[in-house]
Amino acid sequence: MLYDAIRSLPIVSPHGHTVPQWFSDDLPFADPADLLIIPDHYVFRMLYSQGVALEDLGIGVAPEKRDPRAIFRHLAQHWHLFMGTPSRGWLEHTLRAVFGITETLGPDTSDVIYDQIAAKLSTAQFRPVALLESFGIELLATTDGALDDLSPHASFARKGRKTRLIPTFRPDSVLDPMAKGWSEAMAQLGALTGEDCTTMAGWRAALMARRQHFIHHGATATDHAIDHLATEWLEAGTAQKLLEACLRGRADDAAKRRLYNHMLIEMAQMSIDDGLVMQLHAGSARGTNRALTDRFGADKGADIPLPQNWVRGADGLLNRVGNDAKLTLIAFTLDESVYARELAPMAGHWPALRLGPPWWFHDSPNGIRRYLDAVVESAGYWNLAGFNDDTRALMSIPARHDMWRRAVAEHLDAQIAAGRFGMTDAERIAQWLAVGAARAAYRL
Amino acid sequence: MLYDAIRSLPIVSPHGHTVPQWFSDDLPFADPADLLIIPDHYVFRMLYSQGVALEDLGIGVAPEKRDPRAIFRHLAQHWHLFMGTPSRGWLEHTLRAVFGITETLGPDTSDVIYDQIAAKLSTAQFRPVALLESFGIELLATTDGALDDLSPHASFARKGRKTRLIPTFRPDSVLDPMAKGWSEAMAQLGALTGEDCTTMAGWRAALMARRQHFIHHGATATDHAIDHLATEWLEAGTAQKLLEACLRGRADDAAKRRLYNHMLIEMAQMSIDDGLVMQLHAGSARGTNRALTDRFGADKGADIPLPQNWVRGADGLLNRVGNDAKLTLIAFTLDESVYARELAPMAGHWPALRLGPPWWFHDSPNGIRRYLDAVVESAGYWNLAGFNDDTRALMSIPARHDMWRRAVAEHLDAQIAAGRFGMTDAERIAQWLAVGAARAAYRL
Amino acid sequence: MLYDAIRSLPIVSPHGHTVPQWFSDDLPFADPADLLIIPDHYVFRMLYSQGVALEDLGIGVAPEKRDPRAIFRHLAQHWHLFMGTPSRGWLEHTLRAVFGITETLGPDTSDVIYDQIAAKLSTAQFRPVALLESFGIELLATTDGALDDLSPHASFARKGRKTRLIPTFRPDSVLDPMAKGWSEAMAQLGALTGEDCTTMAGWRAALMARRQHFIHHGATATDHAIDHLATEWLEAGTAQKLLEACLRGRADDAAKRRLYNHMLIEMAQMSIDDGLVMQLHAGSARGTNRALTDRFGADKGADIPLPQNWVRGADGLLNRVGNDAKLTLIAFTLDESVYARELAPMAGHWPALRLGPPWWFHDSPNGIRRYLDAVVESAGYWNLAGFNDDTRALMSIPARHDMWRRAVAEHLDAQIAAGRFGMTDAERIAQWLAVGAARAAYRL
Structure with a gap:
């Protein structure tokens, strides 16, 4: 019955990897x-x-x-x-x-x-746009590089469709000195914004300009893919020196990582100013099958989860900005052992922190059941960010939201059966988890 | 039905943080x-x-x-x-x-x-004392600093109430050189006991004297709050040198930690002699929100669990004293992943080791269910230490014991349904987990 | 009903520790x-x-x-x-x-x-042989040292019993320079095979010869007991130098470990050539109670699981041989937190990798339930290696297989109830998990 109350609600999809041209071209x-x-x-x-x-x-x-x-x-x-x-x-x-x-x-x-x-x-x-509408997708977010011009989004928006299509600011290519092609991307960033990206002030200004570009096209969030989460605030001089070393190719991996760890905090500080929600997807060892990566490129099925320590890893970030309720950080993990041990207690304390739904391998009936079992007792329902499908498989979007809604309804039915709360409260929570939490967390 | 058989049993609360003056003053x-x-x-x-x-x-x-x-x-x-x-x-x-x-x-x-x-x-x-009695609390343990005079306990005891109120020896302030104010506390410890706490022998004698003071006032246990569990037995000369370095302010954190890790084993050896049960509460990163700690002090909701390795961390301790059945060590963890992997197999082997109940964030219906699911198959029921509420919220004590008893009854009902054992055995285990195991583990 | 369909199937026991002389002597x-x-x-x-x-x-x-x-x-x-x-x-x-x-x-x-x-x-x-037959054991594998002559297996085979008794090649004593008595075992290996085991080429040839001896007596698999999984391919010169250092007693633990980590990959490469399935049992801290080990020897109940990182630990091995479907690697863990995080995603990608059943402390109703709950969604059923009892307790073999079959049936009943698939598919999976997967994974 709880499922029946939420199964036909509109789909809000605030994080995913569909291709915006599909919808602007509509081929x-x-x-x-x-x-x-x-x-x-x-x-x-x-x-x-x-x-x-x-x-x-x-x-x-x-x-x-x-x-x-x-x-x-x-x-x-x-x-x-x-x-x-x-x-x-x-x-x-x-x-x-x-x-x-x-x-x-x-x-x-x-x-x-x-x-x-x-x-x-x-x-x-x-056709792609007709599917969006028949799927009942109210909003769909794509994930876009910091240098993208977002013309597909602009073109789509001009057509006045029912579905809102928005970009997400994914700056890893210009934020992470370990990223392939970072130097070239930095040069492009400077050219695009007219800022001098060899100074911390210029780099910051350039990033802020790109964020405004994304906001102008509807973005409400940023996203960061992090293999090993660590964050550390650097003094201005230290950061500037590291930036120069990275640009000159004289930085080792540890130095590059340190600068990136600092930049994550810079991003959070920008979010306080411009209101973009910050997503942290942490804990995937990318491309662990090197022969496959060499032959076929990235994303070929050999990305495998790693253990994470969120208490230590987010320490620099949270102690700098975590008490500010103007900020929303959404945490995603592939290491389920941190749900009850770290992330739920943290989300039940830090004003800025919300928990993203089970991600990737754990976006599944058992994964969702284990997630709710592990996080609700410490984080409650109101520190959760609802669901996102995180998919590049367009056709699977309604199926994924349906799987989440069924699992939520099963969880809530069990809570009612255990006497934790009654049907009225359960219905409120069901609505919240199906669409309300995503709208709230992503400021839609 | 199993729940009905245990719901009204007296409450035995062998570990908690209520304030003894509440009961001696009874305001x-x-x-x-x-x-x-x-x-x-x-x-x-x-x-x-x-x-x-x-x-x-x-x-x-x-x-x-x-x-x-x-x-x-x-x-x-x-x-x-x-x-x-x-x-x-x-x-x-x-x-x-x-x-x-x-x-x-x-x-x-x-x-x-x-x-x-x-x-x-x-x-x-x-009034506090009337509540103790109406709650059916047979015994209530408080947690008290090593230097406390325990006069509230003495005063309460003289009144001859139905509830037994006992202290617990918590020596962190005089045991852990990393603790704030350790040097001053050491000086007080020397003054109070007339021992020379600049020598290992004197320090040991002073601690033994305080333990006797606690035993005199009814204590049956010690308690230790440990962020990162590690234990190592030091030769006499090494320990003495570290003590001197710590007292003179010349020890770094690693040296302080080493001395503390040794002192945990000294405590265990004293327990073999004087019979105090030793509780290890390991794995909380205290005060992770530093701005909050600076403004409001400790215990403000930013203590977050950390991963622990009990096999490595308890190695020094257990290899020194773990084969001695005269000792009872009770292990508490906030890292649920160690239940099935480490703690249950260890408790099913070491004569001295018992497993404490789910602690803090995991003292909850799901937490208890996961605990019993994970530990019983390797540790059995007789290596468990029953329940403790570990609370400073007096009014919640009956609620917490009730939640444990319901969860135990549900677990046992499921065991019966799965054919693991019959009702007679289940009733025996229910009684054991509700009160018997706590009485046995804490030697009450 | 699903249980009834599989309860009486023959027992296939491809990994265990019964004593072959029991069956050849039949006393x-x-x-x-x-x-x-x-x-x-x-x-x-x-x-x-x-x-x-x-x-x-x-x-x-x-x-x-x-x-x-x-x-x-x-x-x-x-x-x-x-x-x-x-x-x-x-x-x-x-x-x-x-x-x-x-x-x-x-x-x-x-x-x-x-x-x-x-x-x-x-x-x-x-009598032992009569029990094998009354238990319905179709095949029983023992675990045997690399230097064993396997005469009990030969003698048993000559009798033409219904049960097939096969050895398993366990070369730790001659593979792991950290193993007690490794130097002596290496000398014996050389003597037995006529190879010069002071060179990498000779050592390899000797091991290949012993593997052929095992294959001749029916072996289809090797087995490796690893406390901390790590694998690294060494260049020929480096390996040779490490071997010499180890033989001369000049290698430290890190050097010994490095050579062993390399040899695991050599073993995998031999498996591609000779077809022996490779079992990796990783993550047990052996003999953690040193007083007990000193007095009573190994395997006295103080082996305790350790956390493992399979992504990092198997990286060298899998990047060398993991894409080769001619190889079958079977992974066993005592750290359940890696099921959903690492092993199931890895098994759902690498052609060579299969997941062994819950091992040791987790070979239990709850352990099996948690295993299937955690691994199936990412690995499916066809990347699992079925069941092995891994026991030296002969009488428990039918009981253990029965416990597995009950747990599998319960899992599948729940899958049907949840609408994941119907009875026809469930029956196919039940057969597969009861005997088919073991036959396939172990090439029986």
Whole structure:
């Protein structure tokens, strides 16, 4: 019953990785493989773990040389591998609820289902913008580099669609001296803003200018991908010296890391001024399969979680800005052992801190159940940031929000059964977790 | 049914932080805010996390300048924040079962409920000692500094009340060279005992004398608050040199820590001789919000758990004394990941080791469920130390024991349903976990 | 119902520690204590934790000086200690299902039950080989030192029994320079194979020869016991220098460890060539109670789990061989916090990696439930290696497989109830987890 009360609420998606051009151009998706398999690392990593070559899935293959029907058959033949995984739940939801397919996927039905999907993709109601509207997506945030001009967002906004499409400021390329191509990106940043990025003051001014550009296009948040969370405030002279060393290529990894750790705090201070919510996604060891990264590039399924220490790692940041309620920090972790030990007690204390939903591998029925079990007793419901789907798989958005809403309803049903609170309170919390918390945390 | 068999058993509270003068003086509590909010860091930390200033809750405000009714309204207005937290469960139990209040707390009922509580507090049956008796508290342990004269305990004992009030020896101030004011405390320790605390032999003798003083006043246990658990036995000469360096202010943090780590083992050896049970509360990073600590002092809601390694940390201690069944060590952790991995296997091996109940953030329905789920299979029930409420919130004591007993009964009902054992065994274990294990572990 | 479909399937036991001579000699077991208590560290560790001396349990006592009936009484008197533990479940199953005993064990029934067991042990159907067959054990793997001649396996094989008895190659004694007696073992290895083990090439050739010897006697797997997992590929010159330093006694622990970490990768490369599956049992601090180890030797109940970092620890190994589907690596951990964080995401990516079942302290109903809850969503069912009992307690083998099968059935029933998949898929998975996955992972 609780589920019924929230299942049809609009979708608020304040963090994700869809491509803004999809919506500004509104061209049809190429084919079922291009839509459902090639961009989805959840899907191809599992196939790869059981011996399917990435090339056979079209990864690292030029679009014109791919055989999408054959790629789709690989999924169909290995469909049993996904039993018990959220990917299977999302794909089943997509096939059934979005494409209206009633057959069960398998080797025998692969071609038939492929044809059904392909046929739909060519119709008007399966264009990206029509999908946004039929999915009931009220707001969709993309994630965009600090140097992006955001013209797709501007173009989309001019069309006056029902869905609000907003960018998110992801400055890692110009913030993290360890990032590949940082020096070049810094030069571009200077050129774009007319600031002298060889000084801390100029770098700061340039970043502030880019943030204003994002705000102008609707952004309400920044995002930071951090492998090992550490934060330390540096005196002005120290920071300037490190910046110069980094720019001259004379800094070692420790020095680069120190400057980055400082810049995270600078970002938080800018957030106090300009109001952008700050997201910290910490704890993924990126590209742990180096042969794969060398051949196919980033995001090929070998990013694996790492333990994190949020108490130590966020210490510099929180002791500088954490008492300021004008700031909202949203923390995401892939290390579940910190939920009850660190993040929930911290969110139940620091005015600036909110907990993001289970992320990535833990965005799943069990992951959500363990999260709510671990965090609510110390953080309550009002220090949570609701849900985000964090996906580049457009078709999975309604499925992911539905999975969250079901898990929330199950959690609340159990709370009622245990006598923790009654139905009226549970309904209030259900609404909050389904959409209210995301709107509040992201200032939408 | 299992719950019904244990719900009305007497309360044995072998570890907590109530104030002994409450019971020796037996004066009425000042007002509802002074009773329920100002001393309860669980309560004010949550309010603070959502933007309520500590000053508005009377923290850091002289008693005569506080407006207790206004403080209470802050709780009432933010009562929804506590949904799903154990604090709400405890406070609801207090309002309903102790004060007989039937209205639901909220902005509209704040003043009415405030008045009802205030009226009761002025009556004889709400004096501290009357509460002890109406709560069915058979024994209550306080936590007391090594230099305390324990006169409130002596005075209370002379009155011949039904409840036994005993002190606990907490020597951190004279044991830990890193503790604030350690040198002065050492001088006082010397003066009080007539021992020369500049020698290891004198220090030891002084500590033994204070332990005897506590034993004389009924103590059966010591307690140690440890942020990062480590233990190492030092040769006599090394220890003496470190002591001298610490006293002369020439020791660095590592040297101070080393001496403290050694002294924990000395304490354990004294326990073998004098029979005091030794409690280790390990793994809280104290005062992580430094601005708050500077303004308001310790215990203001910013103590956050840290990961611990009990295998390595207790190695020196256990290899020196852990095989001696004359010793009882009770281990408490805030890092749940060590339950199944370290503490339960250790408790299922070392004769001296018992596991304390879930502590602090984990003293909650989910926390207790996860604890029993994780520890029983390796440690069994007989290596557990039962429950302690560990609270300075007097009114919450019956609520906390009730929450434990409900969670124990639920656990045992599930064990019966799973065919692990039958009702007769379950009843035996229920009695054990409700009161028997605490009496046994604390030698009451 | 799912349980009924798998409860009577044959037992496939691809990893364990029974003694091959039991089956080649087929002599009766000496007495109930020798069978059920003295070799079972799960049992005597719990008794020891509650003050029973190991000597009183016959540990460290010559067989002719033991009083088995008195030893058995210790178990009976302390039988309540085991409530809630898997040991109690296994022993109850053994008493009831294997020995047909209907009384409940306790001080009053100790002698009667002892006599019943003793009487059965003297009969033909309680000889080791008869038990293998009555237990329905299709295959049983033992664990054997690299230098073993495997004559018991050869002798057993010649008899043409229904059960297949195979060895497992456990080379720690000749692979790990930190292992006690490594130099002597290396000399023996050289003598046995005629290779010059003072060169890397010779050492490698010797190990390959011993692996062939094991393969000849039926082995399909190797096994490695690792306290702290780390792997690093060394250039040929570096490895040779470290080997020489180790042989000459000039290497420190770090150097020894580095050579061992390299040799694990050499083993994996040999596995690609000869097809032996590689098992990694990582994360046990061995012999943490040094007084006990000194008096009674290894495996006396003081091995305690340690935290592990599989992402970092297996990095060298996986980046060298993990993309090769010809290799099967099976990972076992005692640190449950890595299931969802590291091992399941890794198994859902690396073609070579499979996850072993919950091990040791976690081979229990709750342990299995937590394992499936944590790993399936990221790894699926097809990256799991099924079950192994890993026991030296022969009588417990059917009980352990039964506990796994019950827990699997409960997990799958819950998945069906949650709508994750239907009965047909669940039955397929149940078969897979009960026997299919073990056969596949171990190439049986």
